[in-house]
Amino acid sequence: MSRFLTIRFLTPWYYLAPTILFIFLLVLVPLITGVSYAFYDFDLISGTRDFVGFDQFSRLLQDDKIFSMSLINTLFWTAASLFFQFTFGLMLALILNKGFRGIRLIQPVLFVPWAVPSFLIGLMWVWMFNPVTGPLPYLFEGLGIMEKPENLLSDPDHAMWGPIIANIWFGIPFFAIMLLAARRTIPNEIYEAASIDGISGLDAFRHITLPLMAPTIIITLLVRAIWIANFAEIIIVMTNGGPANSTQIVATYIYDTAYQKMDFGYASVLSIALLFLLMIYGLTLGRIRRKMTTYV
Amino acid sequence: MIKAAVIFVIAVLGFAAMQAMSDKDHDPNNLLIVEVNTSAERTGLLRSQLDRFEEDNPGIRIDVISLSWGQAFEKLSMMIAGGQVPDVIEMPDFWLSRYVSAGQIADMTPFLERTKFDDDLEADTFEYGSIRGRVYTVPYGYYLRAMIYNKKIFARAGIEKPPLTMDDFYNDAAKISALPGTYGYCHHGGRGGAVFYYWIMTTMNGSNRFFDDDGKSTFYQPGAAKGLTLIRDIYKNGYAPKDSLNWGLNETVSGFYSGTCAMLHQTPDALTSLRKRMDDDDYGSAPMPLGPNGQSFPHLGYIGWSVLEGSGNKAAAFKLVRHLLSRENNRAWAERSGLVPIYKGLSENIFDADGIGAGWLQTTKDPHYQYMINPNYLPDIAEFDSIEVVQSGQAMMLGEKTPEETAKAWADFLTAAEKRWEAAE
Amino acid sequence: MKNGKYLIISAFLLFTLFPVFWMLKISLTPDRLLFSEGVVLWPSKITFDHYYAVLVEGNFPDYFLNSFIVSATTAIMVTIIASLAGYALSRFQFKGKIAIITMLLITQMFPIVMVIAPIYNVLTMINLVDSLAGLILVYTAFNLPFACFLMQTFFDGAPVELEEAAMIDGCTRLEALEKITLPLCLPGIGATLGFVFTAAWSELLFALMFINRQSQMTFPAGIMNFVTKFSVDWGQMAAAMILALIPVCIFFAYIQKFIVQGLTAGALKG
Numbered sequence: 001m002s003r004f005l006t007i008r009f010l011t012p013w014y015y016l017a018p019t020i021l022f023i024f025l026l027v028l029v030p031l032i033t034g035v036s037y038a039f040y041d042f043d044l045i046s047g048t049r050d051f052v053g054f055d056q057f058s059r060l061l062q063d064d065k066i067f068s069m070s071l072i073n074t075l076f077w078t079a080a081s082l083f084f085q086f087t088f089g090l091m092l093a094l095i096l097n098k099g100f101r102g103i104r105l106i107q108p109v110l111f112v113p114w115a116v117p118s119f120l121i122g123l124m125w126v127w128m129f130n131p132v133t134g135p136l137p138y139l140f141e142g143l144g145i146m147e148k149p150e151n152l153l154s155d156p157d158h159a160m161w162g163p164i165i166a167n168i169w170f171g172i173p174f175f176a177i178m179l180l181a182a183r184r185t186i187p188n189e190i191y192e193a194a195s196i197d198g199i200s201g202l203d204a205f206r207h208i209t210l211p212l213m214a215p216t217i218i219i220t221l222l223v224r225a226i227w228i229a230n231f232a233e234i235i236i237v238m239t240n241g242g243p244a245n246s247t248q249i250v251a252t253y254i255y256d257t258a259y260q261k262m263d264f265g266y267a268s269v270l271s272i273a274l275l276f277l278l279m280i281y282g283l284t285l286g287r288i289r290r291k292m293t294t295y296v
Numbered sequence: 297m298i299k300a301a302v303i304f305v306i307a308v309l310g311f312a313a314m315q316a317m318s319d320k321d322h323d324p325n326n327l328l329i330v331e332v333n334t335s336a337e338r339t340g341l342l343r344s345q346l347d348r349f350e351e352d353n354p355g356i357r358i359d360v361i362s363l364s365w366g367q368a369f370e371k372l373s374m375m376i377a378g379g380q381v382p383d384v385i386e387m388p389d390f391w392l393s394r395y396v397s398a399g400q401i402a403d404m405t406p407f408l409e410r411t412k413f414d415d416d417l418e419a420d421t422f423e424y425g426s427i428r429g430r431v432y433t434v435p436y437g438y439y440l441r442a443m444i445y446n447k448k449i450f451a452r453a454g455i456e457k458p459p460l461t462m463d464d465f466y467n468d469a470a471k472i473s474a475l476p477g478t479y480g481y482c483h484h485g486g487r488g489g490a491v492f493y494y495w496i497m498t499t500m501n502g503s504n505r506f507f508d509d510d511g512k513s514t515f516y517q518p519g520a521a522k523g524l525t526l527i528r529d530i531y532k533n534g535y536a537p538k539d540s541l542n543w544g545l546n547e548t549v550s551g552f553y554s555g556t557c558a559m560l561h562q563t564p565d566a567l568t569s570l571r572k573r574m575d576d577d578d579y580g581s582a583p584m585p586l587g588p589n590g591q592s593f594p595h596l597g598y599i600g601w602s603v604l605e606g607s608g609n610k611a612a613a614f615k616l617v618r619h620l621l622s623r624e625n626n627r628a629w630a631e632r633s634g635l636v637p638i639y640k641g642l643s644e645n646i647f648d649a650d651g652i653g654a655g656w657l658q659t660t661k662d663p664h665y666q667y668m669i670n671p672n673y674l675p676d677i678a679e680f681d682s683i684e685v686v687q688s689g690q691a692m693m694l695g696e697k698t699p700e701e702t703a704k705a706w707a708d709f710l711t712a713a714e715k716r717w718e719a720a721e
Numbered sequence: 722m723k724n725g726k727y728l729i730i731s732a733f734l735l736f737t738l739f740p741v742f743w744m745l746k747i748s749l750t751p752d753r754l755l756f757s758e759g760v761v762l763w764p765s766k767i768t769f770d771h772y773y774a775v776l777v778e779g780n781f782p783d784y785f786l787n788s789f790i791v792s793a794t795t796a797i798m799v800t801i802i803a804s805l806a807g808y809a810l811s812r813f814q815f816k817g818k819i820a821i822i823t824m825l826l827i828t829q830m831f832p833i834v835m836v837i838a839p840i841y842n843v844l845t846m847i848n849l850v851d852s853l854a855g856l857i858l859v860y861t862a863f864n865l866p867f868a869c870f871l872m873q874t875f876f877d878g879a880p881v882e883l884e885e886a887a888m889i890d891g892c893t894r895l896e897a898l899e900k901i902t903l904p905l906c907l908p909g910i911g912a913t914l915g916f917v918f919t920a921a922w923s924e925l926l927f928a929l930m931f932i933n934r935q936s937q938m939t940f941p942a943g944i945m946n947f948v949t950k951f952s953v954d955w956g957q958m959a960a961a962m963i964l965a966l967i968p969v970c971i972f973f974a975y976i977q978k979f980i981v982q983g984l985t986a987g988a989l990k991g
Binding site: 298305311315316318335377554555 | 850935
Binding site for chain 3: 012013018019025026027028029031033035037044088091107110112113115117118119120123124128132178180181182185223226230232233251254255258264267268274275279282
């Protein structure tokens with residue numbers, strides 16, 4: 001009996017051991033080291049570190065204008081990217097689910113952006129936005145959005161849309177795949193039954209599709225929002241946070257602080273602040289999800 | 297299936313373990329040199345010069361690590377922090393004080409005192425790489441700024457000569473910008489653009505000094521704000537492309553060869569990439585425009601070779617630096633990269649008086665032009681140049697801050713940094 | 722309505738393919754025409770020089786091989802290890818489960834930039850910096866959390882009853898897993914392989930920071946070599962990029978239906 005118990009007690013840990021080992025050594029230990037930088041005045045080149053306690057945290061709270069600015073930018077960057085990725089991703093998923101001629105060929109093509117390395121996405125779109133080499137300024141001019149064919153990325157009021165458009169291009173396939181899978185789980189019988197009751201088209205979408213997909217939608221949005229908030233590469237390549245910090249998000253600010261200013265201590269403080277905010281967000285969404293699933 | 301999977305995982309881990317055990321040679325006769333301003337052609341030349349050194353010094357083997365410019369600073373500092381210390385590194389001027397104050401760079405002074413360098417080095421060659429009187433790096437060439445201009449566009453705008461004075465600069469920019477789709481000046485508003493602001497501020501001030509006798513920044517002087525106003529107006533009036541606000545080196549150069557803008561404030565090594573894409577007759581160079589007192593202070597930057605304090609074989613490393621800087625090697629090096637060489641009398645070989653190099657040749661000879669050297673000894677200068685100046689410069693160009701406020705903010709920063717530097721002595 | 726569907730699909734196709742087409746155009750445009758011709762849909766003359774330079778003169782075949790080794794090994798490693806963990810998370814109720822899940826989640830929330838320097842130190846310590854093996858280990862660790870969650874969903878989707886029946890018939894748990902459950906999860910395994918392979922194939926930051934020698938570079942890091950201080954060799958870069966897209970696209974075209982199938986199976990139950 002006791003032997004049976006120990007085995008039952010230990011078994012999951014055998015399966016989990018390799019994962020835990022990898023994550024502990026290569027993610028958690030570095031993470032804890034990284035967090036500890038927050039309490040030190042840390043110089044990478046000389047290797048000196050002086051303990052400063054919470055000094056760097058009070059610097060963040062008291063006089064860091066760039067941080068509050070980049071926080072607002074992060075919100076905008078994440079919300080706008082997420083909104084369009086999700087909307088278009090959902091649209092695409094529903095169409096793919098219906099099926100059409102040539103879908104076998106077209107579906108993989110539509111998923112291609114997902115496989116493009118993110119910094120290449122940035123470079124590609126920089127090229128597209130450039131009035132000397134790219135078509136977009138002329139398109140914007142033709143559509144009447146711009147008076148002259150100019151580079152969107154140089155306009156501090158709208159520059160953020162550049163990386164956002166690139167990010168939408170990149171992110172649609174992810175949502176499409178996730179949502180397509182979720183949509184396929186809804187049995188057709190439900191729609192058949194509903195159509196007997198005279199519910200179809202948009203009504204069916206609102207009363208059947210959306211509620212039944214809600215759990216997947218929410219978890220995907222949750223995970224993706226965190227991922228996008230941390231996703232700096234496209235912005236670094238396209239605008240480097242400029243002009244005049246107008247596209248600086250917290251993640252790019254952290255990158256600058258760590259690798260341009262070589263101020264790893266403060267970069268770590270910024271990361272902890274971001275982590276903290278994301279955790280609050282995650283917990284809130286998690287709670288909402290639980291409520292919704294019990295409700296549905 | 298599970299068995300195969302287990303074998304696979306063990307095999308991969310075993311392979312990694314084998315790699316980990318393999319002794320990456322710590323033989324002091326193996327030198328490691330890191331280049332940071334990498335291009336494929338130059339790496340070839342470097343390798344051939346290193347091969348020569350290996351031949352002359354049997355037993356020594358040299359490995360090269362070529363970092364690409366964009367990430368070189370991060371990568372090099374991580375290598376050093378991680379204990380993978382190279383013997384010789386390529387050292388841009390604005391990194392020097394960071395590394396020296398961190399105690400990473402070996403003092404070359406004793407070695408240079410013992411060694412005979414040809415005595416026809418340019419006057420201040422050792423001076424440039426010195427901090428508090430000790431030499432930490434010896435430049436391999438000078439990145440001197442001049443104005444490259446597009447002859448075709450100038451002709452179309454009805455301008456005969458490149459700008460001689462600051463007023464010419466402004467007026468030419470205005471005239472060229474009247475042409476459709478063309479701008480006067482390729483503004484370098486992104487990372488690396490600080491030296492243009494410094495040039496225009498010191499030139500309008502009429503002195504190439506950054507600090508007065510009391511250690512106060514010269515950017516407090518009215519000329520500095522006037523200089524910033526001038527470039528702000530060029531941008532505000534549309535004489536520079538709108539997106540140049542965020543341009544880095546690459547974009548200014550491609551803006552120039554694409555014919556978007558007609559004047560480019562650049563170092564001569566940019567010519568190598570212009571040659572590939574433009575006809576030689578279509579562009580030329582001139583010295584930087586003169587300020588109100590008839591002088592101009594083009595920026596002189598350098599990149600050199602430094603030996604690391606943690607090198608396992610400093611003697612060989614010094615010798616290698618000496619070898620790379622021999623007259624013959626320096627000539628080939630400067631020619632290939634298009635730099636002002638460190639030996640006297642070599643410039644004529646590289647810059648043709650009546651060709652594209654005219655601007656640089658004249659700058660080195662004509663007393664109206666004095667070099668402006670950044671206060672590279674200040675440990676804060678790299679960060680200030682690459683972040684502060686870029687961000688606040690952009691804010692100024694966009695009209696969020698006035699030139700006066702901007703000049704004062706920079707002066708405040710520099711004065712404080714200078715005070716800290718003096719206090720540390 | 723029917724036409725509307727095709728209109729929307731065409732719009733999606735245009736949006737997806739146009740930037741890729743533009744890169745293709747750039748890769749075929751001779752350097753001198755790139756800027757002088759202005760913005761045109763197709764250059765007046767095309768050249769394959771850039772492709773020649775990338776494939777024959779440069780180190781790109783090496784980069785591709787390195788990338789392939791790293792991505793494939795990582796994908797297989799992660800899928801195996803994550804299958805075990807996912808199985809445990811799906812089939813067992815145990816103390817500490819919440820803690821494990823929280824740990825996995827938190828690793829996803831931290832900006833990668835912060836851990837680069839510490840990981841570099843770990844790799845130096847175990848002498849695996851500047852080597853493909855080191856890169857594989859790091860990629861494995863960083864792709865595990867998401868893969869564990871994925872695999873957990875797939876196992877949730879496979880019925881426990883069959884497995885229990887097999888165990889009552891005398892199979893050990895591992896045998897039951899191998900004979901009954903794994904075959905049911907094949908699409909899911911394919912999906913995980915696909916996710917991880919793509920992620921590893923396109924990862925840049927670690928590859929850039931941890932690899933110095935040309936001979937060990939993966940393709941995204943190698944492509945940065947086209948960016949020198951003064952100029953970007955756009956033509957060659959575009960050519961390299963188009964070439965790099967080909968293997969991923971083929972792989973992806975093959976694997977994407979498993980991804981959808983796998984995710985569907987997983988979600989059905991969960």
